[in-house]
Amino acid sequence: MGNSIRFRLWLAATLSIVVALAIAGFGLRYLFELNVERRMVSELTVDLNELIGATSFAADGRLSVAPDLNDTRFTIPLSGHYWQVEDRASRSLVRSRSLWDATLALPDRAANGGMRKIEELKGPGGELTVAVVRTITDADGRSFSAIVAEDHRTVELSVHEYVRDLVPALVVLAASLMVAFFIQITVGLAPLESLRVAVRNVIAQRAARLDVTAPSEVQPLADEINRLLDAQQKALARARSRATDLAHGLKTPLQVLSTDIRALRAKGETELADEIEKSAGAIRRHVERELARARLAPGVSGKASCRVREAAAGVIAVIKRTPGGKQLAFLIDVKEDLLAPIDEGDLSEMLGNLVENAARFARSSVQVNAWASGSEVSIAVADDGPGIPDADRESALSRGVQLDSKGGSSGLGLAIVSDIVEAYGGRLTMTNADPGLVVTIALPRHG
Structure with missing residues (x-):
């Protein structure tokens, strides 16, 4: 997941949301x-x-x-709410009952006239x-300082209750934004998903080029890939x-060599002829395999299709005319x-290679079966x-291993079949049927 663009973008967005909402939370707390x-x-x-309005000097000069x-x-x-009045000349005090016997320390410079x-x-x-606090001076020159105070814990309690209500709201907002960003990122990366599907179709040989309409930011990449594919x-x-x-150029020298x-051999040099024939046979096998591989069209198209029964019937009709095929029963x-x-x-x-191999080893019969299952066609x-x-069995499926040990064969039949199956993105398996051998090829159907 660490290599996912979607995850990286969502993680970056999540971190940004958390940091932004944390800063917003502190800012909202401060403003509140x-x-x-x-x-x-x-x-x-x-x-x-109100306190200043209720304060006056008595006839004896007292507050x-x-x-x-x-x-x-x-x-x-x-109670946390206090008031106090102080005569600036005599320093005598009048205070609220909430102060009990305590005194509020007035500042040395109280506001004179202003608060x-x-x-x-x-x-x-x-x-x-x-x-x-405010200092008031009357017409007779007498002055007093009035102060009203409230415990700051009232502010702290209000802020605490506000934060307690704010945090769940921010958490819900953060979750909503994370979901919204994930949806936005998914929608934004959707063209890349369609591009991935198009590339997968090319790899699976269901298409020769990227058939996708992408946004202007992605279309140049698709065009470059198409140019590369071309x-x-x-x-x-x-x-x-x-x-x-x-391969064709080597066929003529091989015929001359034969x-x-x-x-x-006609001159009696049998040993030399056998050595040369052995080397020529190896060359011929490679030539035949390259010709078979060359017959596979470059970039096999997944749009190709054919009727299995017709192809099998045509192959069996040829095998039946061979000396070994005349003695066998064939079933489709x-x-x-x-x-x-x-x-x-x-x-x-x-089918020609597989049926020919089967006919070479069969005692009495060869059977060709085919069926469709899910996303594959099996033969x-x-x-x-x-x-x-x-x-x-495992070594028999390896490239270049000769399956036929009876002679009379180039030993390339299974290798050629394996190349063709691989070109179409299929699978080849062999299992013993007791008696006999079953070779199965599975080809992916068109998407």
């Missing part, structure tokens, strides 16, 4: 706290103005505060408070043409309308001969 403090200062200002403040929290000891906010004023228990097709065609020319071998168990995803010439080449050729020992 700032807003709560502003609201608190606004409420404290109202209380301060007095009328007991008509609206907020009852000022009357509850240590001043104090954020680090200590309450009666040493707790941090938010306070507003160049590969031409190179394969040239290579197979040269192989065919080379004539020379017969001449040597294939539906008339069964189509195999293979070129008719290639299927005939495969089996069975005989009632001795089969192949389990220890030799």
Whole structure:
């Protein structure tokens, strides 16, 4: 998964979402706290103005505060809401019952005429408070400082409750954004998926080129791949043409060499003739195999198809005329309308080699079966001969190993069949039927 573009993009988006929402969460918390403090200062200002309105100097010069403040929290000891008035000349104090016997330490420079906010004023228990203070001077020159304060824990509690409600909302938002980004990435990468399917069709030989309409960012890549495929097709065609020319070019010297071998035998030089014939036979086998491989069209198209029964009947008709085939019974168990995803010439080449091998080893009969199953078409050729020992079966499927040990064969039949099956993306298996051998080829059907 670490090599997945979708996963990498989604992981990057997820990290970005988490970081962004974390920053947003801290920012929202700070703004909420700032807003709560502003609201608190606004409420404290109202209380301060009410306190100043209720404060006056008595006839004897002492401060007095009328007991008509609206907020009852000022009357509850240590409630967290406090007020205090101080005579600037005598330093005498008048304070709320909530202060009990404590005193608020007024700043040295209180706001004269205007209000001043104090954020680090200590309450009666040493707790941090938010306070507003104002100094008033009357017409007689007498002045007093009034202060109203509230425990900062009120702000902290509000912020805590806000964060408690905010975190689940941010988590839900993050999950929603992750899902949305995953969908967006999936939709954005969909053209790459269609390109992958097109490439898979080319590999599976269901198409010769990438047949896909891609976005402008991806289409140049598809065009370049198509140009590469075209160049590969031409190179394969040239290579197979040269192989065919080379194989045909060697046939004439081999025929001359066969004539020379017969001449040597006529002169009694049998040992030399056998050595030369052995070398010529090896060359001939390679030539025959290259010719068979050259007959496979470059870039076999998965659109090819043919009727299996007709191809099998044609091959068996030829094998029946051979000396060994005249002694055998041939059975074709294939539906008339069964189509195999293979070129008719290639299927005939495969069946010809398989049926010929089966006829060489069969005691009395050879059978050709074919059926369609799921995404494959399977073709089996069975005989009632001795089969192949389990220890030799794997090596018999190896490239270049001669299956026929009875003589009279080039030993390339199974190798040629294997090449054709591989070209069409199929499988070849061999199993003992007790008696006999069953060779099965499975070809993928067109998608």
